[in-house]
Amino acid sequence: MSPGTWRGNATRWGRNHMAQMTMIQALNSALDTMMERDPNVLTFGEDVGYFGGVFKVTEHLQQKYGAKRCFDAPISENGITATAIGMAVYGLRPVVEIQFADYMYPGYDQLVNEASRIRYRSAGDFTVPMTVRMPYGGGIRGGQTHSQSPESLFTHVAGLKTVIPSTPYDAKGLLISAIEDDDPVIFMEPKRIYNGPFDGFHDRQVSPWSKHPASEVPDGYYKIPLGKANVVKEGEALTVIAYGTMVHVALAAATEAGIDAEIIDLRTLVPIDIETIVNSVEKTGRCVIVHEATRTSGFGGELSALVQEHCFYHLEAPIERVTGYDTPYPHSQEWEYFPTPPRIIKAMRRALES
Numbered sequence: 001m002s003p004g005t006w007r008g009n010a011t012r013w014g015r016n017h018m019a020q021m022t023m024i025q026a027l028n029s030a031l032d033t034m035m036e037r038d039p040n041v042l043t044f045g046e047d048v049g050y051f052g053g054v055f056k057v058t059e060h061l062q063q064k065y066g067a068k069r070c071f072d073a074p075i076s077e078n079g080i081t082a083t084a085i086g087m088a089v090y091g092l093r094p095v096v097e098i099q100f101a102d103y104m105y106p107g108y109d110q111l112v113n114e115a116s117r118i119r120y121r122s123a124g125d126f127t128v129p130m131t132v133r134m135p136y137g138g139g140i141r142g143g144q145t146h147s148q149s150p151e152s153l154f155t156h157v158a159g160l161k162t163v164i165p166s167t168p169y170d171a172k173g174l175l176i177s178a179i180e181d182d183d184p185v186i187f188m189e190p191k192r193i194y195n196g197p198f199d200g201f202h203d204r205q206v207s208p209w210s211k212h213p214a215s216e217v218p219d220g221y222y223k224i225p226l227g228k229a230n231v232v233k234e235g236e237a238l239t240v241i242a243y244g245t246m247v248h249v250a251l252a253a254a255t256e257a258g259i260d261a262e263i264i265d266l267r268t269l270v271p272i273d274i275e276t277i278v279n280s281v282e283k284t285g286r287c288v289i290v291h292e293a294t295r296t297s298g299f300g301g302e303l304s305a306l307v308q309e310h311c312f313y314h315l316e317a318p319i320e321r322v323t324g325y326d327t328p329y330p331h332s333q334e335w336e337y338f339p340t341p342p343r344i345i346k347a348m349r350r351a352l353e354s
Contacts, residue, residue: 021217022195026168027057030175031095033221035065038093041179042069045080045097054099055135055194081107085115088130093179101136101188102148115184116159127182137245137292139192144329149293154186155270161185161226162269166247167214170267173224181226190244197248227271235262238286238351241277241303246290246339253341259348269299278310285316286351290339295323317354320347
């Protein structure tokens with residue numbers, strides 16, 4: 001797979017120096033780039049300032065831009081979210097960090113009833129250009145209150161956009177687009193691949209991002225448009241739709257099984273790139289959907305409905321879903337909870353045998 005395949009659909013200005021980055025470094029570079037370009041951009045959250053964030057995404061930003069543009073907030077997700085909404089309505093572009101996606105629930109009311117509604121309620125007179133960053137998903141033995149994948153809670157809310165990158169290159173370009181967007185954007189970062197992808201078969205990291213084609217990231221400004229998926233692997237046998245960490249697991253499954261699968265990285269769940277999905281499923285006639293979140297009411301159900309509605313006469317087999325289980329996230333058996341290549345391979349073979 002060429003680096004260009006992973007990097008598709010970016011808009012760049014000038015010739016920027018390329019550097020090998022982890023996803024953490026790429027996100028930090030995006031924040032640095034935007035804070036330098038736009039004095040209205042600022043970032044805050046729990047331990048975001050001097051400490052640089054629990055995962056170090058905001059490292060050195062306070063030293064460079066001062067405590068008024070990168071600062072620590074009280075342990076109050078409701079207060080963090082409400083403050084950001086007020087800032088955004090009055091012209092700033094706040095980027096807030098929720099330390100773990102699991103902690104967002106106290107601030108969910110502010111997102112649903114305020115941030116997502118203000119443009120509608122004001123007939124377009126006010127917008128809320130805020131970005132809410134949150135590490136999500138498992139892979140770090142965080143247990144049931146540090147490993148959840150609540151993306152469907154946000155995709156369900158009209159007025160919110162939801163973004164999930166799978167590589168450092170995408171993470172930076174998508175975060176810049178999110179910050180520049182005039183609507184509230186939920187930016188979910190798969191912490192399992194913050195420092196590099198796993199092999200998918202075992203609980204270990206097999207390669208840092210420095211060995212991955214999508215780790216080459218421009219050090220300046222570039223954007224990846226929201227709402228544009230990426231076909232990371234072309235194929236003819238079936239379509240696999242995934243996002244975040246599961247893109248890498250799906251690639252591992254297709255490689256291991258020798259299946260000519262076309263793998264789509266959604267990158268943005270809302271707005272969704274239905275055109276890319278339809279073009280792929282109409283070509284292959286088969287579809288497997290993969291996500292880490294629990295199965296019931298997970299985003300895979302919405303994807304399945306969209307494929308059924310748009311591609312019914314092209315489908316040659318039932319749509320398959322490979323997901324997390326309908327249980328609280330387990331601490332000691334998280335590797336059994338994850339969709340793994342063997343589970344995905346079984347679903348692929350069922351689709352091909354139907």
